Amino acid sequence: MYGARIKHYALIPAKKKSVRCQRKNWRNFIQGRCLVDFTFKTIPSRIFEKIIVSTDNADYRVFKGAEKHIRSKKLAASESSVLDLINVIIREYKIADEDYIWLLNPTSPFRLASDYRQIMKIIKQKLPISLISAAEISPFIWKDNNPLFEIKGRRRNTNDFKEKYAVENGMFYVVRPGYLRKNKSWYSKKTILYKQDTFWSSVDINTEDDFKQAQRMGRLWKTKSGRRGNV
Secondary structure, eight states, X not given: OOOSSOOEEEEEEEOSOOSSSTTTTTSOOBTTBOHXXXXXXXXXXXXXXXXXXXXXXXXXXXXXXXXXXXOOTGGGSTTOOHHHHHHHHHHHTTOOTTXXXXXXOTTSOOOOHHHHHHHHHHHHHHOOSEEEXXXXXXXXXEETTEESXXXXXXXXXXXXXXXXXXXXXXXXXXXXXXXXHHHSSSOOTTOEEEEEOSXXXXXXXXXXXXXXXXXXXXXXXXXXXXXXXXX
16 A cells, blocks of 8 residues: 555546436447456556445445445436535545545546656645546637637747646546545646656547547557456
8 A cells, every 4th residue: 555644545436327428438449348447457456445446326236345335316417516425425434634535437437557657756745635636628719709829920839838738637536535525626726637648648538429439549558457357
């Protein structure tokens, strides 16, 4: 286990129904595994005190090494808040304020073992209130039909920008339970942004097209995880 005092808990949230991509969490994704199982199988060993799959899918059977949390209908509704779910998990599993809970969305499935270990290293060194993963993106960003960059004069190259831009990718939301309970948020001025720039960093499955594209990418995927083997 990493660290003698601080404990880490993984939460995989997976509702039975989804609106824009039907049964996205449960149908075959890659090699006969659904997104929930794929997410579990990419988690390296000896990191988490518990791996919790929270779902309203009564038929789902978790892998050995995970625990199934049956969520209420209220927490499984389309408008339900993941923050409310996390607070329930914190309370029911008696997770201490100084520990860390990791939200691992199945819809951002391509996590590397090296990501987990690098985040653990950051936490051990800096003890952040929270850490959020993000994919680095081009600075040429548009909002609706308006560019959010200077368009007068010479068009700048990407290297001309001093600022770095990134977008949350849904892979890792890591937060101290005490802060989340009191502030109802995982954002703070001390939040650390964990930037990723791999081929897999921008995958976030919300639509049917997203799902199919991720499946095509998944044919190239090889996990580097530990004892659970390849997915």
